[in-house]
Amino acid sequence: MTAFAHETVSRTPRYHGAIFDVVSDQVTMSGGGTVNRDVVQAKSAVGVVAIDDMDRVVLIRQYRHAVGGYLWELPAGLRDVTGENLVTGAARELAEEADLNAGRYDLLIDLHTSPGFTDEKIRIFLARDLSEVPAEQRHVRTDEEADLEITWVDLDEALAMISRGEITNAAAVGGLLAAARARDEGWATLRPVETPEP
Template sequence: MTDKETLVYRGKIIELFLEQVTLPNGAEAEFEIVRHPGGAAVVALDAENRVCLLRQYRHAVGGWLWELPAGKLDAGEPPLATAQRELQEEAGVQAVRWEPLGKIVSSPGVFTEVVHLFLARELRATPAGAEPHEVFEVHWVPFAQAVAQARSGEITDAKTLAGLFRAREWCEGK
């Protein structure tokens, strides 16, 4: 339970709070909490069983990462709508079939962000529309190869790892 919170910073995407809390064991602690609106990520599989991966530049980690198409939830936007919007903007495709793959929390010690994962299939091309601050390349990789990249450690992004492994399990169960 939060006893007291102090806003430290409010940005375009996140807010940083200092929170005084009483823990379930009765101890008191202070936490730095980054509040984030959450996001959605898409495992898009085409008719040839290739998955869309973005090779995206991420300044925060000092280089390029392999990631699924993904983005931030806009205010009041359902996670599926975010996933559909991001898939079109980043990969230039729309999907007919959507399956929820659950959600993940990326760093629950400090972030409130929840990322909703989806499997998209029966794809069709549509105009893409990346935002100016996004720097990425679109790659369509055989799904088995992407899972191998995840297993080997070449893919390190948490939402991408979870999405690929959950999609593999979902597909094997069908």
């Protein structure tokens, strides 16, 4: 079956913000005619599954206003530094949010976080050979990050937390499941960090 070539007939800007824009598109549909689709155009993000020699992963818990509560997540952040390579951005986020450096990075997974309304994507890396950022070099956390909680969890327990509904952040769920699968396959399915995005 040949995929229908959907076309954007018109685009109307609705909102411009620091993190995302919103547009309304008129799009041709395979059933005929056109429909209106509101799209959140996001900066996208990078994230990290950091795993130590004892098979523990680092999780962070921070407040997310949109859901009105705290979520368990991976160290992650926006692609908001001009010209920054994605693995460098991931390393920066790992240092800022979890006080960790990594001696090795591999590409773990690419995700579209919610493609029904946003083009946001996140590239998640696996970080190993971990060491602590020296105290005097640590990032000063503010805003939602000011009371950020950092914890180490056995990878299999993290999977159980997903099954119990304790981890619901999409990037964390995808990244942890992918890390467990990669571990179970002896890390053979990991990709180089330079792999082009889909």
